[in-house]
Amino acid sequence: MMGPVLAACLLIILSTAWISQANGATCKKDGGVCTCNDQTKNVDCSSKGLTAIPSNIPVDTNRLELDYNKLSNLPSKAFQSFTKLTFLSLNNNQLQTLPAGVFDQLVELDRLELSRNQLKSLPSGIFDKLTKITYLDLGDNKLQSLPHGVFDELTELKTLYLFNNQLQRVPEGAFNFLEKLTRLQLEENPWDCSCRDILYLSKWIREKEGKVNGIESATCVNKKAVLEITEEEAAEDCVYPNTTTAIPTTIITTLASSNDDDIPELPVPQENFQKFLGYQEPDHLPTQPQCLMSISGYLGLMMFFVLISAAILYVIHFLKKA
Structure with a gap:
């Protein structure tokens, strides 16, 4: 009669394990993600092959590591519950964009790491609520420009990494409010030193030389140090691509009154054309609970049902004998 007892125990153990996984699968020390x-209050979700941020992460988490995953997008409310977070690392993912307001609730954040992603641009005001942050890593991305005033609210910032991007310039006054900055890495960017826009950066570097580490390594595309650029060398008024945000009203009116055959083709960047038409990216992707907690969740579910079936057959077999 021990057979049915053992089978019943097995059923109880499996049921308990499955319920535990279902209720808190993403943040457990017993085999969760x-x-x-x-x-x-540290949570380590690094190197898990994640394509979405797990749910059920405790809201009182202090340190959250999401490095070395496959995150390509973030929901705009991805971190809205983590008001106590002081450390957030998203290094080595596949992030191409950041939704506006994604970090707005992280008012206690001290360190934000976004290096080695695919970021080409930053939304205006993306860091405005991070007034306590001291460390920001944007290195090893594909940033082509910075929004005006993107660092203005980061008055406690001490370390800023912008190396190995595609920056040709920074906006006038980009670093003026970073009074506590002690390290700024600007190297491995194609700084365009033929345009007047580079003069702000050149002057700022000269003024901060010896006070902010790393800035001297910024070099122009011709390998000359940015801090050595003179007004005579930076004489051009350059216009950079992707700066147009709307189609002029006069052009729209003209096009509307013209025949289709006469409408000229305008070189409007695709991203700007999408904005003009009111197109927006989806607010968020399905989370792991909505997808049954990824492949591991599916495998666990299949294994659970296989073992349950075996246990039931085992019980039936001994009941028949009895």
């Missing part, structure tokens, strides 16, 4: 430390 992420590793949690209840004492330090």
